[in-house]
Amino acid sequence: MDMGKLRVGIIGCGAIALEKHLPALAKLSDKVELVAFCGRHEETIRKAADEYAPQAALYTDYLDMVKDANIDVIHICTPNVHHAPMAVAALEAGKHVMCEKPMAINAHEAKRMLDAAERTGKKLTIAYQNRFRKDSLLLKDACVRGDLGEIYVAKAHAVRRRGVPTWGVFMDKNLQGGGPLIDIGTHALDLTLWLMDNYEVESVTGVTHNKLREQNEANPFGPWEPEDFNVEESAFAFIKMKNGATIYLEAAWALNTLDEREAMTTLSGTRGGAEMRRNALTNTDELVFNGEMFGNLVETKLQTAAGIAYISPEEETIADREIGQWIDAIMLDTDPVVMPKQAYMVTRILEAIYESAETGKSVEMMED
Structure with missing residues (x-):
């Protein structure tokens, strides 16, 4: 050894x-x-x-x-x-x-x-491996540099038209704590908070739905048993930050929509905006910056920033970057990229969304 x-x-x-x-x-x-x-x-x-x-x-x-x-x-x-x-x-x-x-x-x-x-x-x-995608790292650099200015409006996207995981324990509320909100919504929320570098939450308002449990025939992972679907199939939330910034969060395993986006974010700042989106024509993910130049509205699309799959054509995968930095953080005694306090706030927000959905009231986020 x-x-x-x-x-x-x-x-x-x-x-x-x-x-x-x-x-x-x-x-x-x-x-x-x-x-x-x-x-x-x-x-x-x-x-x-x-x-x-x-x-x-x-x-x-x-x-x-x-x-x-x-x-x-x-x-x-x-x-x-x-x-x-x-x-x-x-x-x-x-x-x-x-x-x-x-x-x-x-x-x-x-x-x-x-x-x-x-x-x-x-x-x-x-x-939270989506922080280690190429597009996420590029966008983080842009945010840190101040290219977007003050980011005061954001949208966290985790929407599948149909993509209910029918294997494992995903639909078991007791083992998982919920459905798509805690499963894939957590990635989109983590990404958005990290890019904004804002974890100061004032209030959370949320709703959840389970209305499509019978629409199970077009699911790519195979049909599910409707009576086993005891978690939400979609969740939506409005998150207000202490500085007045707002985040809209959407998470769904099943939603009748054409705008499918998973582990993506849209950021709007005082100097410009940035959007992670799915290009239906090319079937690839894109990172697009937008703003003003010479009295005109402009968009700048990055051609090389794409992909959320574990297996990529590059030699170094997203997982390689994620696990590599973690091992280095231990060996060099530095902070890992994903700090536990950040992940804790993500969990607090998710819990507040579920609470708000259940009570029908906004949840004020108290000091911990």
Whole structure:
């Protein structure tokens, strides 16, 4: 064993681990070593271990795994309800933690994670991989430079015409905490807040719908059982910030619309605007800047900023960038790109949207 490498354990060996975390970690073999796998089904974890690290320890109980002194870092790739207990246990055991999004099933659980990280001094990050897309990084640079001026209006887009995930536990409210709002809306909201660099929320007003449960025949993932669809199929929110800026959030797995956009944002500032959008003609994602020049309205489209898939034609994938910066943050003792306080605010807003939808009233965001 190379003592110069970070020793990583994985909890949850489903699709997100196999498609994102493990391939990216495998490319960092000069910096990390996979030493443990944990999951409920021994056959699943053994299969993952055989492919990536045959000598790794196998666990079916995460409480046993976090006690393993041979582990420095733990990646949590499980249903949302398990995020907080697993992350807190790992942090308390002295491990750094990368947890899949969203941070937790509710704000109380997310706060437990935040407190555990601050108490233990261990690093905690949440896997909001859309920050690491090329278009997101370019737009962040533009925002930091001030190209858009003060960003006072934004829209967070996470809309599928039909795209209800019929596998796993996505439609199980007890395990996930909700539907598309907490599943894909969380990405769009995180991206928007990060680009605005504004986490000071005053109030939240939200509505949720479940009206299309019978319209299940055109779903690309196959039809769902209407009686199993016990989460919202769409959610919409108006978020007012303390400085007067506003965010409109739309999240849907199923919506009768032609404007499909996922993990995208529209920003309007005092000097210019920027929009992530889907070009239906070319079937590609675009980043378009807009503003005034020489007394005319202008648009500038970036040709190379595209793509939200994990597998890209480039040698370096989005996951490579995301996992790479996380490992470097641990090794160099710097802050990860996704700070837990930022992810905590995303969870607080999502919870407020659900609360507002249930009560029919706006939710004032109190000081934590």
